[in-house]
Amino acid sequence: MRKLIVVLGLLALACGSSPGSSAPPTIDVFAAASLTDAFKVLGGSFHGASVRLNFAGTPTLVTQIEQGAQADVFASADTTNMDRLKADGFTAGEPKVFAHNRLEIVVAPGNPKGVSSLGDLAKPGLVYISAGPTVPAGKYAAQALAKAGVTVHPRSLETDVRSVVSKIELGEADAGIVYVTDVKAAGAKVAGVPIPDADNVVATYPVVEVKGARNAAAAGDFIAYVLSTEGQKKLATFGFE
Numbered sequence: 001m002r003k004l005i006v007v008l009g010l011l012a013l014a015c016g017s018s019p020g021s022s023a024p025p026t027i028d029v030f031a032a033a034s035l036t037d038a039f040k041v042l043g044g045s046f047h048g049a050s051v052r053l054n055f056a057g058t059p060t061l062v063t064q065i066e067q068g069a070q071a072d073v074f075a076s077a078d079t080t081n082m083d084r085l086k087a088d089g090f091t092a093g094e095p096k097v098f099a100h101n102r103l104e105i106v107v108a109p110g111n112p113k114g115v116s117s118l119g120d121l122a123k124p125g126l127v128y129i130s131a132g133p134t135v136p137a138g139k140y141a142a143q144a145l146a147k148a149g150v151t152v153h154p155r156s157l158e159t160d161v162r163s164v165v166s167k168i169e170l171g172e173a174d175a176g177i178v179y180v181t182d183v184k185a186a187g188a189k190v191a192g193v194p195i196p197d198a199d200n201v202v203a204t205y206p207v208v209e210v211k212g213a214r215n216a217a218a219a220g221d222f223i224a225y226v227l228s229t230e231g232q233k234k235l236a237t238f239g240f241e
Contacts (some may be wrong), residue, residue, distance in 0.1 A: 023050070024048075024049050024050055025049045025050070025215040025218045026049060026050040026051075026052055026215070027049045027050070027051055027052065027072040027073060027213075027214075027215050027218045027219050027222055028052050028054065028070050028071050028072050028073070028214075029043065029051055029052065029053050029054070029071075029072065029073040029074075029075065029222065030054045030056075030061045030064065030065065030069075030071045030073065030074045030075070030210075031053060031054070031055055031061075031073075031074075031075040032055070032056075032057070032058045032061070032075060032076055032077035032136070032160075032205070033055050033056055033057055033058075033077075033160035033161055033162045034077055034101065034137065034160075034161050034162075034178075034179050034181060034182055035055070035075055035077070035205070036055045036162065036185070037181075037185045037238055038181070038234065038235050038238040038240065039053055039055075039075070040053065041234055041238075042225070042226060042231060042234055042235075045230075045234070046221075046222055046225050048218050048221040048222060048225070049215060049218035049221070049222065051222065054069075054071070055162075056159070056160060057131065057132070057135045057159045057160035058076050058077045058078060058081045058135060058136050059081055059134045059135060060159060060160070061074065061076075061081075062074075062076075062081050062084055062085050065085065065090055065210060066085070066088060066090060070214060071210045071213070072209065072210055072213040072214060072215055072216070072218070072219035072222075073207065073208070073209060073210065073213070073219050073222055073223060074091070074207065074208055074210050075098070075205065075206075075207040075226075076095075076136075076205065076206055076207070077101075077136035077137065077203055077205055078136035078139070078140075078203060078204065078205075079095075079204055079206055080136070080139070081136070082095050082206045082208065085208075086208070089211065090210060090211050091208045091209070091210065091211055092208070092209040092210065092211045092212075092213065092216070093208065093209055094208070095206035095207065095208040096206060096207055096208070096223065096227060097204055097205065097206050098205055098206070098207050098223075098226050098227050098231075098232075098235070099205040099232075099235050099240040099241065100202050100203060100204055100205065100240065100241040101179045101180060101181055101202070101203040101205065101239075101240055101241065102179065102180045102195075102200050102201070102202060102203070102241070103137075103140055103141065103144055103177055103178070103179060103180070103195050103200050103201055103203075104177070104178065104179065104180045104182075104183050104192045104193065104194060104195060105118070105121070105175055105176070105177055105192065105193035105194075105195060106164065106165055106168050106175065106176050106177070106178045106182065106183050106186075106190050106191075106192060106193075107168065107174065107175045107190065107191050107192075107193060108168060108169075108171065108174070108190065108191065109188060109189070109190060109191050110191065111191050111193065112174075113126055113174045113175065115174075115175050115193050116193060117148075117193075118144060118145055118148040118150045118195060118199055119148065119150050120175075121145070121150060121152045121175055121177075122150055122151060122152040126174045126175060127155045127172075127173045127174045127175070128152050128153075128154055128155060128173070128174065128175050128176065129154050129155050129156045129157075129158060129164055129167055129168075129173040129175075129176045130142075130154040130157060130158070130164065130176060130177060131157070131158050131159070131160060131161050131163070131164055131178075132157040132158065132159065133157070135158075135159065135160060135161075136203060137160070137161040137164070137177070137178055137179060137203075138157065138158075140177075140201040140203055141176075141177035143201045144177060144195060144199050144200060144201050145177075147198070147199045147201075148199040155173060156173070161178040161179060161182050162182070164176040164177075164178050164182075165178055165182050165183075165185075165186050165190060168190050169186065169189045169190060175193075177195075179203065179239075180192070180239050181238050181239040181240060184238065184239045185238065202241075205240075207223055207226060207227075208223075209223060
């Protein structure tokens with residue numbers, strides 16, 4: 001009887017691993033930190049595969065991929081880092097732009113320092129922080145300040161925009177420049193000060209299948225979903241253009 005039970009158990013295991021009952025494929029999606037909330041929703045509503053997400057500053061993701069991290073899809077917050085990955089031979093096919101974003105000044109709730117413009121970031125005693133210069137948001141912030149003719153030295157340079165927002169929330173800094181979508185995602189924990197179009201910078205977000213993707217077909221399907229009408233509507237709810 002014991003032998004019969006063992007045999008039946010082995011048969012059950014064999015049946016459980018048959019192609020017809022196998023679990024859906026898993027794809028690894030590396031996405032810029034500013035896409036965190038939006039891509040969590042997109043990943044959860046995509047039915048072609050199980051989506052495993054990795055969020056970080058865009059240049060950090062590029063380094064991870066180039067150092068051998070397993071990735072199927074890469075979504076960048078700028079074209080510069082995407083061009084770098086492509087030039088280094090780590091992309092399959094042409095990157096496709098799927099969203100745009102704009103900058104906004106992030107401050108504590110109630111705006112206690114009375115920040116109303118980019119010029120106010122240079123006020124004596126105001127602690128301004130930024131994403132690092134190789135991080136898209138940091139690069140865009142520097143461009144916006146230059147357009148406005150403002151010179152200000154960040155007290156610290158963060159690895160991504162989420163770190164900037166977090167320090168504002170914790171009261172460790174007075175102001176920073178992040179994306180409109182980051183301010184919206186933080187809700188009542190922060191406040192936003194608009195940047196005029198004349199000084200603002202439009203961020204471009206491209207997405208691509210990573211060369212050597214473990215699940216190339218599913219990766220392509222996910223990219224198509226992000227670009228689809230449904231995917232674009234979901235992105236818009238988070239403030240992406």
